Amino acid sequence: MAVEESRFTHTAEPLCGTAANRCQYKNLPLRDLPPLGVVRRARIAREGLRERRADIPAPGRPSRFAEGDWVRVKDEAAVRATLDDKDRHRGLWFTGSQWSFCGGVYQVERIVRRMIDDHYRVRRLSGTVALAGATCHGADGTQGCGLDCALLFRDEWLEPAPAPVPAPRPVALWATVRGLAEIRATLDPDGRLHGVPFQPGMEHHTGTRHSALELRHRSLAWWQHPTGGRWFILDGLRCGGEPLATGCDRRCALLWHESWLHLEPAATAP
Incomplete structure (x- = not known):
């Protein structure tokens, strides 16, 4: 996912990369065979070095929308009018799977002001939001990489809308998060399983029940599919x-x- 160029501004916040500050997506449970595995590890090492040498960008300016607002993604013609010849607006790409959300009404889930991009670099964004349910799977659930990545929307691609009538969604699999003691028994001394950390905050979901989707990384070759057993994404837990x-x-x-x-x-399931 391409984003606007960072404008680095001094901040007193500590840098990421310590044992306590770990991103699951820097340790995806994938077979790290060449060439993609080598490239991924090299990118992580490069960006870790960059962060130790440079300041972290300050957060971008907020969106004109607030978390919880209902918005409509503008129609294709209106969105295209904001894009350059590479389908970007202020550096952010309107991805192929985003077109399926045009005309739909969604709730603003998060104001996106700073993020780690696909190259593991901390980026600053302005006037951008993530919408609940709008992921790389597309509106029909058949697109994307398989990781259910949240899509990012510029303010210019959205307009206010009334809340829609809730519609039930079919569920094929339910998952209840086990107790913390059971989960801790699976982790190594560094709090990881197969290299993937059980992140701070995940413990708050123990005992809760959600619809589940098995992780299938469609953008990788078969020899880089998830290892260490089956991995799942739970609806609403981000x-x-x-x-x-x-x-x-x-x-x-x-x-x-x-x-x-x-x-x-x-x-x-009952």
């Missing part, structure tokens, strides 16, 4: 940036290992 001293508003889906969950097919 990272709020708690593990990162820099802060990150990207709202990535939290990753849950099968051993952290009690899984129930929807047909047998």
